[in-house]
Amino acid sequence: MxxxxxxxxxxxxxxxxxxxxPSGYKQTEVGLIPEDWAVSTVGAEFHVQLGKMLDSEKNIGVSKLFLGNRSVQWGHVDLSELAKIKLTPSDLRRYRLRAGDLLVCEGGEVGRSAIWTDPIPECYYQKALHRLRPRRGYDVNMMLSVLAIHASTGLLRNYVTQTSIAHLPKEKFETLPIPLxxxxxxxxxxxxxxxxxxxxxxxxxxxxxxxxxxxxxxxxxxxxxxxxxxFSDEWERKRLGALLEICHGRSQREVEVRDGRYPILASGGRIGWTNSFLCDRPSVLIGRKGTIDRPQYVDTPFWTVDTLFYSIIRAPNNAKFLFYRFCLIEWKRYNEASGVPSLNARTIEDVEIYSPGAxxxxxxxxxxxxxxxxxxxxxxxxxxxxxxxxxxxxxxxxxxxxxxxxxxx
The missing domain is CATH 1.10.287.1120 (Bipartite methylase S protein)
Incomplete structure (x- = not known):
């Protein structure tokens, strides 16, 4: 297709x-639906089976690849972090996945679901996942979408047990109403x-x-x-400090306003607005503390806080070129703190690169x-x-x- x-x-x-x-519709546990639709439950339409409990001391048998909670994302299965679990002969029969199985997260982001399509020949799953198999033909692709809607509208929260993290117990999950x-x-x-x-x-x-x-x-x-x-001229090896000047941001406390014209930027992005600016020229920004490996490029007036450096580009150099060049540098190598990652202005300016002409x-x-x-x-x-x-x-x-x-x- x-x-x-x-x-x-x-x-x-x-x-x-x-x-x-309205005519032709009826009010139900899942909201307004057509009169010729029914309402059923997960348990009535699906066999629901929790996966194998992980216990390295008690698990015995042969080692097999298995899926955990993190492997199941919305609409797809991530196979990049598969581990192995020991399974007995009865476990092999009970927990083996087959094409068309709908896997649903029992904990964390409850309800997050994907359909198993046999991307590898043999795989099993652990207790943080429910496996759904239709009892009488309910379409698993439709069920995946029903769960996505229930999750986005908050209906699933009514069936969750909340401790340190959210859980969707099998007994409650089986009572979840679904359109039919x-x-x-x-x-x-x-x-x-x-x-x-x-x-x-x-x-x-x-x-x-x-x-x-x-x-x-x-x-x-x-x-x-x-x-x-x-272009054929030789490139010159230069300190970044010869191409730009690294400048410190300042506290936004006295300049922040609700409906300001200019963004207030931190290492993670915009955090507010102001009618004042520290720089009104194209500039390369980089974190002083926290996120130090995600350079930003700004070509409109802005304010930066103390955790984010900005730069004054020395003529005749090009700010956008220098931004892209900053993106190639492994800034974590220049981290100067054992705790929260930090950079020093002088350290940045001392980094050397080969630079073309203006x-x-x-x-x-x-x-x-x-x-x-x-x-x-x-x-x-x-x-x-x-x-x-x-x-x-x-x-x-x-x-x-x-x-x-x-x-x-």
Whole structure:
């Protein structure tokens, strides 16, 4: 099935006068749904099985790969951190995963779910996960979306036991109400949502590819390994201090206002607004304390707090080029504290790099800026597609959108 664009327009259930239930719908434990839908429960529609308890002293048998809670993310399984657990012959039969199993997090971010698709030949799962297998044909792709909606609307919180961390006990989970359309409509809903999932996945892959291209371009262009057409002058080895001056931020207490014109920046990003600025020229910013390995580029007036350095670019150098060059430096190597990571202004200025001439710097920055703009456009599209899918789930799983179906239930 090809990737299809998804629409941002959805018909809503018409609201009857005085807030009455509209014709053709009924009020249920899961909200308004069509009259020809039923309401069921997780336990009625699925066999629910918790995974194997981890106990290195008591577990015996053969060692097998298993999934933990962190491996199950929304809509996909992460196989990067698989561990092994010892299992007996009965454990092997009871806890082996098969294609189509729906895995649901029992603790932490309860309800977070993914479908097992047999990406590896053999795998098992531990007690922090519920495994759902349909009793009578409930579509697991639709169930994944139902759990996502229940999690986003807060309905799942009513079934959670809260201690130090949240838990979703099997007994409570099995009583969770879920909408029950006819089988054919379940499949139609799941297929419609899978189109949005396919677009999201393709955008994620494209963004990852673009980032790899950008990283390769930075490595070659910012070190002189590859030269742009029309430039051949030798690069000079220089201290960063010869290219820019590192400046300290200041407390925002006396300048912060609610509706200011300029951002107040810290090492983690914007923390407020002000009508004053410390710098009104393009600048490279880097953390003095805390997050020291994420340079920022700002080309509008701003204020920085004491935990974030900013820079005054020495003419005729280019701020955007220097920002990209900062991104190649492993700043954690220059950490000067044993506790919270810290940098010193003099240490930054003493770092040496090879620098091109004033004409070549902006040319390199422009090439990298074009790639950044492409990535930003794809990320905006991805964010919008995710919003649209959320709206699709809400509309489809409540029957506000009825899809044409063929065949009997």
């Amino acid at each position: 090809g990737v299809k664009e998804v629409s941002a327009s959805y018909p809503e259930v018409p609201v009857a006068a005085g807030g009455a239930v 359309p006819k089988r054919a409509e379940q499949e139609a809903i799941a297929e419609a949502l899978s189109d949005a999932d396919a677009l999201i996945e393709s955008l994620q892959h494209l963004i990852a590819k673009k980032r790899q291209i950008k990283q390769g371009a930075m490595q070659s262009l910012l070190t002189g390994q590859r030269r742009l057409s029309g 004409d070549e710097q902006p040319a390199i920055a422009e090439v990298l800026s074009v790639i950044d703009a492409e990535i930003d456009g794809l990320e905006n599209r991805l964010s919008k597609t995710r919003e649209i899918k959320q709206g699709m789930m809400q509309a489809l799983l409540t029957g506000a959108i009825r899809l044409p179906v063929t065949g009997a239930a």
